[in-house]
Amino acid sequence: MKTWKERIAESPETLHHIIIYIEVIVLTLLLVSLFLITPGGKFSFPASNQDGKATSSEAKKYIKWVDFKVTAKAMQEAFRYDVNTCQSSPHLNWVDLLSYLGTRYGGDFSKYSTKDLDTLAEQLLSGKTLEELTANMKYYTYYRQAYGAVLDGLVGQYDIQIAAENAPLFATPAVNSDGTTDPDRVWVTKYGLKAFSPIAKGFPYQDYDDFGVSRSYGYKRQHLGHDMMGQVGTPVIAVESGYVEAIGWNQYGGWRLGIRSFDGKRYYYYAHLRKNYPYHKSLKQGSIITAGDVIGYLGRTGYSRTENTNNIDEAHLHFGLQLIFDESQKEGNNEIWVDCYELTKFLSMNRSETLKNQETKEYDRIYDMKDPDIPNNFVPHAPLPEEQHIPD
Numbered sequence: 001m002k003t004w005k006e007r008i009a010e011s012p013e014t015l016h017h018i019i020i021y022i023e024v025i026v027l028t029l030l031l032v033s034l035f036l037i038t039p040g041g042k043f044s045f046p047a048s049n050q051d052g053k054a055t056s057s058e059a060k061k062y063i064k065w066v067d068f069k070v071t072a073k074a075m076q077e078a079f080r081y082d083v084n085t086c087q088s089s090p091h092l093n094w095v096d097l098l099s100y101l102g103t104r105y106g107g108d109f110s111k112y113s114t115k116d117l118d119t120l121a122e123q124l125l126s127g128k129t130l131e132e133l134t135a136n137m138k139y140y141t142y143y144r145q146a147y148g149a150v151l152d153g154l155v156g157q158y159d160i161q162i163a164a165e166n167a168p169l170f171a172t173p174a175v176n177s178d179g180t181t182d183p184d185r186v187w188v189t190k191y192g193l194k195a196f197s198p199i200a201k202g203f204p205y206q207d208y209d210d211f212g213v214s215r216s217y218g219y220k221r222q223h224l225g226h227d228m229m230g231q232v233g234t235p236v237i238a239v240e241s242g243y244v245e246a247i248g249w250n251q252y253g254g255w256r257l258g259i260r261s262f263d264g265k266r267y268y269y270y271a272h273l274r275k276n277y278p279y280h281k282s283l284k285q286g287s288i289i290t291a292g293d294v295i296g297y298l299g300r301t302g303y304s305r306t307e308n309t310n311n312i313d314e315a316h317l318h319f320g321l322q323l324i325f326d327e328s329q330k331e332g333n334n335e336i337w338v339d340c341y342e343l344t345k346f347l348s349m350n351r352s353e354t355l356k357n358q359e360t361k362e363y364d365r366i367y368d369m370k371d372p373d374i375p376n377n378f379v380p381h382a383p384l385p386e387e388q389h390i391p392d
Helices: 004-010 012-035 072-084 094-105 114-125 140-151 341-347
Strands: 155-163 172-175 181-193 226-230 235-237 242-250 254-261 266-271 294-297 316-323 354-356 363-365
Touching (some): 072 094, 094 114, 226 341, 242 266
Antiparallel strands (some): 155 181, 254 266, 354 363
């Protein structure tokens, strides 16, 4: 039998064929390696069964990072356009407006000017469509999805009680639990901001932009939330309607609550709640929450493996907002937490008014609300395991 060297000497084409074979093998190995890259990598290929349908191992495409830098001023002014046009055509959606500007600024809202927003609104009101204006904006879709994940559930139509003395003639009288009419409150339908500040109306707090600063308890890490310093016992308010996904003790957050929005995109994290009486007595795993409800009380628990320990020097609410585009991002290294400083400044224009029951010592909201976005017969997800990565 001839050796491969003898074959090459007799026919130079053999060497060419060998080179081709080697190239094919290398290319095959490269493709196989790309198939093995996880969804968190830069590449992903769907696996298919014999019918050509994607299997459960299909790598999904979803947003993996959001840097939310929209200012309170920009949110307030875009929100006003939304509310002022809600009964006309076209209706200017505030998230659309902010997403356009975010695309234009590359996410840097230090460049924001009211004039830019006014110019955009004028174009839309004069007949231009958003599709036309964003046709050449490569990243508009990304910003719309990212900003929508933060803001889409905060504005809309809702029913709420108001003081009878401020009611229009067509308002519906509020009915007490015993069937009698409440002379002090009536129901009205509104369109506008239906999300609330995390701190109840009338209770003082102080804050600053502390997102990303260093934390050292347990291990060195970044602060992935927003601290709102206040008095122990201050009622903590549900920002948005949702359901209780996590409740109980956490070594880092102390007594804490995790509330998930009904669209699944937002996970609100309220931590360091009060010792001995951290939560509203009505709450449990899976409880349905309406925006503006009292959910707990500000405190200084946490930084201990022992439950009910006050180990935080200054009483404050740690308020965090996690965005979830895929459930794989809920726990671990793929979590997306956004800076809430400007968002809480914006939400401060809507603070829930509460009243303390002197017998039970429990606070409740004074004016009830009906949120049409709360689905009927909603079934919460199964309880999640304890967080592996703590946003504090």
